Amino acid sequence: MKTELAYTIKQTADQTGVSEDTIRYYEKIALLPRAERRDNGHRVYREEDLRTIRLLSCLKKTGMPLEEMRPFLAVSVDADPADHPELVAHLKSHRENIVSQIASLQQVVDFIDMKLALGRYRGECDGDEREGAKKKPVSPMEMSHFSATSKTGKS
């Protein structure tokens, strides 16, 4: 069962675009599970692991902080999320965040397009605009994005 094609950390880094240091860092903070080791202590990665790392990389590109990625990994690792209802709720919530982030991004694209197209028009970014109805913001969603409250006060 061990002949399942394995990668060194360097190969893994190359294939995922995530640096060796970063992969080790993710393991250090337990964002990734402790990688299997060879006899000499070297880490071994499989396809499964590469997929997980690519998922992290993908989430990171969306601006998600590492801590918020943990629930995704919990789902990624074991199989059926229906076993963990609060995890399901978490994911649903994240899904909403991402959907509105997509809308947010689409508005940036619109903004750029308008600027590029006619170099005059002034486009907005969040939902409440009192201008005309010239824009069609992809879909009518609330635009609350990630944690709308800016207070990140320490408890």
Add this chain to the structure above:
Amino acid sequence: MKTELAYTIKQTADQTGVSEDTIRYYEKIALLPRAERRDNGHRVYREEDLRTIRLLSCLKKTGMPLEEMRPFLAVSVDADPADHPELVAHLKSHRENIVSQIASLQQVVDFIDMKLALGRYRGECDGDEREGAKKKPVSPMEMSHFSATSKTGKS
């Protein structure tokens, strides 16, 4: 012309969701132009400024670093971007980044949906999959996102 409805920094913070400190910080690093002052030195903001700040906030939500926002503001401030061709190129490039980021996000949504729906299937995040053809990844784009190379080496 000064009766154009003005806001204090607090009002601006409340209306944009960006904290006072952060607004001052953005001014400090010249991401925002130096705000107009009253006789007593207090900052004054107009609708125009709120829009700019909302744009920044919006871009930030997409994970864009502050330095990369500057070209957007250059466009935001003066009118016609056609005057500055390299700026236009910059914007176009950013547009591509954002479009692929949207696709990236959509795949995360797909990932969640799959997990939530059948709790079994294993979805990927980047383009190369050698699985079946069960996924429809929104649109066929290259998925290179923001600066694909992980080497951020100092010159």
Add this chain to the structure above:
DNA sequence: GTAAAAGTTGGAGTCGACTCCAAGTCAAGG
């Protein structure tokens, strides 16, 4: 007149996410 509320400044501190480094291990090649 005094005190509270809201603003100003410069600078220090924090936090997340790396990134780099030194010291050490191990496997293969000349």
Add this chain to the structure above:
DNA sequence: CCTTGACTTGGAGTCGACTCCAACTTTTAC
């Protein structure tokens, strides 16, 4: 046997983006 290269570890350093603070002024409220 010695060096080279790919790896290990723990820990230090860096950088971006705030966030907080102290000292101060000004305006309003009683």
